[in-house]
Amino acid sequence: MLATRVFSLVGKRAISTSVCVRAHESVVKSEDFTLPAYVDRRDYPLPDVAHVKHLSASQKALKEKEKASWSSLSMDEKVELYRIKFKESFAEMNRRSNEWKTVVGTAMFFFGITALIIMWEKRYVYGPLPQTFDKEWVAMQTKRMLDMKVNPIQGLASKWDYEKNEWKKRGQEEGAVTPDGGRDVCLWNRACCTSPLLLTWSSSE
């Protein structure tokens, strides 16, 4: 009880002195970023502060003239008043730019660098392709698949004409229709056009 009384006495003194210190501290200038800021935004037409904070003498005189009838203001004075309060007009803040060209160009540039890296990688890092990619191997593989009639209804074997011993022509398949005929299947088996095989550098027939 006595201790708390003493404490409260000390506490009051401490508080009063610290209040003096804090009051003095509040005289210190606030940082700019803590004060309301000016923004040019479509969804915030009237910002919290004016654009120009410190007016010249002529601007101050103009501000006085603003208090009178606005019909007495000239066009230039009206524009000056606008420029004091606002940085960019709506037309200026909404203007288009050519930035997209820079962005697309930079993206394509790095795409090209990546292509160079991959070319280097193919030449110096990767080993040879397996023999299963050789034209001869694929031909033997395809022949074997046809012999065992792989996917005879809609797939590979359905595209082969077993009487004439050749690939069926477009529009010749019975039954199901595929959008690409037998060509893409044939091409795949010749290992020409599929994506991991871009690295084979082989020409398509």
Add this chain to the structure above:
Amino acid sequence: MLGAALRRCAVAATTWAGPRGLLHSARTPGPAAGINTLATYDLVPEPKIIDAALRACRRLNDFASTVRILEAVKDKAGPHKEIYPYVIQELRPTLNELGISTPEELGLDKV
């Protein structure tokens, strides 16, 4: 579209016009608070609301904000290019009375 938003506009007008008399702070918010709030709504304010805002700017001797408000109205209309000329047409008596120039007359609509 304007008619459909009239009720909301009227509500918005009363909310920022009304409490001014009840504020205890030293500074009244002026047209800025109301216009900034209206700008966040999906509507173009009715001419009579803009009229009230322009008159508020006149009371506060703030010419630049009148031009800014008209710019904001045109921007709010977006692709509906027939709205802004209608609003200006309805506001023309007020613009003449207060001596307010449109952004187009001041050349501020060009980049």
